[in-house]
Amino acid sequence: MLKHYITQALRSFWRFRITAIVNLAGLTFALVCFVATYLFLDSLTRNGDREYTSSARTYVLTQELWTTPTNRMIPAFPQVAPGTAKYLRADLPRLEAVGRALNLGPLAAVAGERSAYLFGLGVDPEFLAIFDFKVVNGTLRDALSTNQGAVITEAAAKRLFGTTNAVGRPLLLQTRAEFTVSAVIAALPVGSHMGDSNSAQSRFDVLVPLNAIHRLGGMTGFGMPADPNNDQWGFDSFWTYVLLPKDGSVTAAQLEETMRAFPARHIPKGEILSVFGVVPLTHVRLAMLEAVTGNRSIPLTASPFLLDALILAIACLNYANLTVAIATTRAREIGVRKVLGASQPHLMRQYLVEAALLGSAALVLVLIGVALALPALNSTFGLAFQLSSLMQPQLWALVILLLAVISLVGGAYPALVLSRVRPVEALRSSTVRAGPRFVPTVLVGVQFAAASFLLVVALMMTAQNDVLQRVGLQPGHDPVVVIGNDIRQLGVPFETLKDEMLRDPRVRSVSGTQQIPWSSGGTHQAVRRTQDRSSATPTAMLNMIYYDFFQTAGLTRLAGRDFDREHADEFAYAPDGQRQVNVILDRALTQQLGFASPAEAVDKDIYLAEPWNSDAPGRPVRVVGVVENGFPRLVGPNADANLYVLGELGATVPLIRVSRDDVPGALEHIEAVWKGLVPKAPVRRFFMDELFNQSYETFNTVSRVLSGLAGFAFVIAVMGLIGMAVHITGRRLREIGIRKTLGASAGGVVMMLLRDFSKPVLIANLIAWPFAFFAGQLYLNLFTHRAELTLWPFVISLVITLAIAGLSVGAQALRAAAVKPASVLHLD
Secondary structure, three states, X not given: OHHHHHHHHHHHHHHOHXXXXXXXXXXXXXXXXXXXXXXXXXXXXXXHHHHOOOHHHEEEEEEEEEEEOOEEEEEEEOOEOOOHHHHHHHHOOOOOEEXXXXXXXXXXXXXXXXXXXXXXXXXXXXXXXXXXXXXXXXXXXXXXXXOOEEEEEHHHHHHHHOOOOXXXXXXXXXXXXXXXXXXXXXXXXXXXXXXXXXXXXXXXXXXEEHHHHHHHOOEEOOOEEOOOOOOXXXXXXXEEEEEOOOOXXXXXXXXXXXXXXXXXXXXXXXXXXXEEEEEEHHHHXXXXXXXXXXXXXXXXXXXXXXXXXXXXXXXXXXXHHHHHHHHHHHHHHHHHHHHOOOOHHHHHHHHHHHHHHHHHHHHHHHXXXXXXXXXXXXXXXXXXXXXHHHOOHHHHHHHHHHHHHHHHHHHHHHHHHHOOOOHHHHHHOOXXXXXXXXXXXXXXXXXXXXXXXXXXXXXXXXXXXXXXXHHHXXXXXXXXXXXXXXXXXXXXXXXXXXXXXXXXXXXXXXXXXXXXXXXXXXXXXXXXXXOOOOOOOOEEEEEEEOOOHXXXXXXXXXXXXXXXXXXXXXXXXXXXXXXXXXXXXXXXXXXXXXXXXXXXXXXXXXXXXXXXXOOOOOEEEEEEEEEOOXXXXXXXXXXXXXXXXXXXXXXXXXXXXXXXXXXXXXXXXXXXXXXXXXXXXXXXXXXXXXHHHHHHHXXXXXXXXXXXXXXXXXXXXXXXXXXXXHHHHHHOHHXXXXXXXXXXXXXXXXXXXXXXXXXXXXHHHHHHHHHHHHHHHXXXXXEOOOOOOOOHHHHHHHHHHHHHHHHHHHHHHHHHHOOOHHHHHOOO
């Protein structure tokens, strides 16, 4: 009997081969998307961090910062304040090890005649007890027991010393601090959150003792003070790793409970509000991505699978719809089978076998498709998947389960409905009524609702990306060169650098900032317009800058003045509160503070608030100017406004605007000046638009992926609409014949059918829009430069879906309108 079912199924596939191919393509694409998403998210947890011997017992602490108990300022990054480790050791003395690490950024390294930039990591000695790095030379046990030792990677040793046999050799960092190489380690596991790759969140080529970083200038990460022994609860930049004991005397649950109660025990009243947590070592990369998005409404792990669920749902509905459309044309076959003794269960099994065969073919194609897609997936997301990555039993068990569900759901409806057709009805007509009339319409409506949702969100992303590109690339302007060296650490006076650079007329202006342009995050500052603690308290990004910053960065002044020496502006941002501090706001912050115009804010006092300290009235500062939005920052969690202060740390990262008429000449001058000032440290220079492109690439990739998903969703939905057109027009042939007999024109029939087919598409758009609005807002809220939310994405989506629907059913409508009444009315 099974052989008979299979033979009949193959004959049916051949008879309706185009539709079978369409169904097969829809199922295959939907499952390839699912498998690719599964592999990507699995890589965030099943990564190189699992290869460390103690990875199962290693956890990383997280810290959130809140301005009030209901307003989170900084999401849960897997980094905490420096004093957290000290108090945790006291709370849980049975912990096997607690080790910290602090990203030091790129450090100028000199070894003999060779020099290079090495990314540094300051670590506690216990750090080396947690991670069993593979040693190439030397020993790790006491490598960082003194403030003179350093551990470098094998690749760094070859760059600086030409060999991996570098133990005992001197290494000069930042032209001021000499270390001795204690050990050389091999490359870290691929996919680890640490290592020397661009994708590593804790990137390093060299490890130095955390207590020795003051020898590098007492700074880290371009201007951030780094005292590993203080209790700066707002300075949440220390990776803190916890190794649980082997005997289980301290469990992960106990650690988590201890961290929940940590603020009440150790953070004094009046300090910043904090919430602590823990994540497994293998989940660090995922935790970092979720923190960057700053969104807890929809977890990062769920978001891609929700999109996949939409695609799978569209494919499943498309399958059911097309199967019904085909089956209604098999009326006589059904009638003959029933006359010859086929029972209802027999016919149901026949249709389910057809669905199972189609699903099996899709499974083979999915495996081939994913294997072919691996190179593109690797290059797009910076991954290293191999064919062996596909050999995961749990993955394919899930795929088979999904196929089974799709086949059952997609095949069950036509099997149930068509197996109930009476032979007399089937033999009398070439088509039959397959269930309620509204079912195909509902199926196509749901498909187009999902497709419309994806299209609207993709259009919002495109609009947002256009805004970012306009701000980031500044087409038609003189380019800005960024010096990626922390000149404060290198001991280069900013004024000296500026004067030397301006000697060449090709250098238009020179300024500086504390943070590398287009990097994410920064310092948050709560601001109030009055001292009334109940008034609105927006959070802005606090930017320390140098003179001429706005001219150099290309930001337009809207009101007031710039910082300048003529008005006695000094580096006045100091905690003593003894001097008046002048500040400049951007347009967004003036609006959030309730000023009617930029000019109204000038010469007004505002207050730097401390909402977590109810007794603090806030420190007054004077607004001297307002500039246009546009600080070069891509993502600032929970803040899209900017507050500018003239600060000494603003002289950390030099910005140099050069003439676009002779960029190569200007670059030669910059190189010459740098070499004269810092001969032992090569210059790290970037164009600002390069830095933008690097930061923007991830979001651009997300936009391209979603646009592609929306496109394929439309293709599958259009297939479903065509199926509905075949189904409905076939059922309405006699109605059309009667209408034409009574005088209806072919054009009138076409318009009637198009109007009927367009209704579910229109309703689908209206249903999808609220969900698309919510999802689009979540995406736009990630950025400090946001696109305005207009009606255009919704209007464009409606026009596109209606146009596609019209084109999709147009051929069927014309075919139906051209029918001769005599050819259909004689059926009665």
